[in-house]
Amino acid sequence: MIDIKNLSFNYGQKQMLFDQLNLSLPAGHIYGLLGKNGAGKSTLIKMITGLLFPKTGQIEVIDHVPQNRRPDFLQEVYLVTEEFQLPDMSLKRYLNLYSSFYPRFNHENFEQYIQEFQLSMDDKLNAISYGQKKKFLLSFGLATNCRLLLLDEPTNGLDIPSKSQFRKVVASAIHEERSFVISTHQVRDMEHLIDPIIILDEGQIVFFEDFESITQKISMGKTKELPDEGVIYAESTFGQYTIVTENDGENEGNFNLELLFNAVTQNKEKFYQIFNS
Numbered sequence: 001m002i003d004i005k006n007l008s009f010n011y012g013q014k015q016m017l018f019d020q021l022n023l024s025l026p027a028g029h030i031y032g033l034l035g036k037n038g039a040g041k042s043t044l045i046k047m048i049t050g051l052l053f054p055k056t057g058q059i060e061v062i063d064h065v066p067q068n069r070r071p072d073f074l075q076e077v078y079l080v081t082e083e084f085q086l087p088d089m090s091l092k093r094y095l096n097l098y099s100s101f102y103p104r105f106n107h108e109n110f111e112q113y114i115q116e117f118q119l120s121m122d123d124k125l126n127a128i129s130y131g132q133k134k135k136f137l138l139s140f141g142l143a144t145n146c147r148l149l150l151l152d153e154p155t156n157g158l159d160i161p162s163k164s165q166f167r168k169v170v171a172s173a174i175h176e177e178r179s180f181v182i183s184t185h186q187v188r189d190m191e192h193l194i195d196p197i198i199i200l201d202e203g204q205i206v207f208f209e210d211f212e213s214i215t216q217k218i219s220m221g222k223t224k225e226l227p228d229e230g231v232i233y234a235e236s237t238f239g240q241y242t243i244v245t246e247n248d249g250e251n252e253g254n255f256n257l258e259l260l261f262n263a264v265t266q267n268k269e270k271f272y273q274i275f276n277s
């Protein structure tokens, strides 16, 4: 669905943000795109949707070159950005105007989603809160039935109950012809939703693994004493250590996405070795 080859990109005269980046994302998954501030997640998403163009290399998305921005590409891609502006009109009017750009827009689903998020068709888009606007955009994006949905920090601004509603509606909307890419720092909101996990660091994809292979190859746990050997990464918290070790095959173990992210970004070579041996 997304094929990126040897992508290089920099803003203006700045140093390279991506240097020969390669990434291939088949359909049917909810990809989690993680990275530190400034790693380039939003930039990569903009390139996938054709809002920014590569300096060198190729990007192919749903058999299209995104930068051509052809209508038959745009009707298959929906991007919910972190910051956005909505026109001064009701949900109903917005729906009447914009749903026709998406040939498979499902009005019934849209109504289910906004009901789930406790919005009303008569709500005015400029008279609802940031979190409510976000819920509206998520509902609209999911209901487009487009093949690629990109969500940049989708749970920012959502209250606690809405985060689980978000997980529920997103999980219900994925199928094998569709892909979602979710870029986020809110890793706790995404546990058990995003799979595979992609980590972008210093211009490269440093980690790209599915949940099954992660839990097969590494385990996470707590201990009072740090073992002499076998620890890939450790964090000290409240008088004990949370550790990541190679899985010896006996451990079912807990899974903690935040710990995985910290471990990978601090010990890239070791993770590369474990997952590529």
Ligand SMILES: Nc1ncnc2c1ncn2[C@@H]1O[C@H](COP(=O)(O)OP(=O)(O)OP(=O)(O)O)[C@@H](O)[C@H]1O
Pocket: 011, 012, 014, 017, 035, 036, 037, 038, 039, 040, 041, 042, 043, 044
């Ligand atoms: N319009 C721009 N002009 C110049 N530099 C930019 C522009 N937009 C982003 N950058 C720079 O590119 C780098 C990547 O930015 P980007 O927003 O893609 O990162 P990110 O991973 O999404 O960060 P965050 O997690 O903070 O949202 C940063 O160093 C940023 O300063």
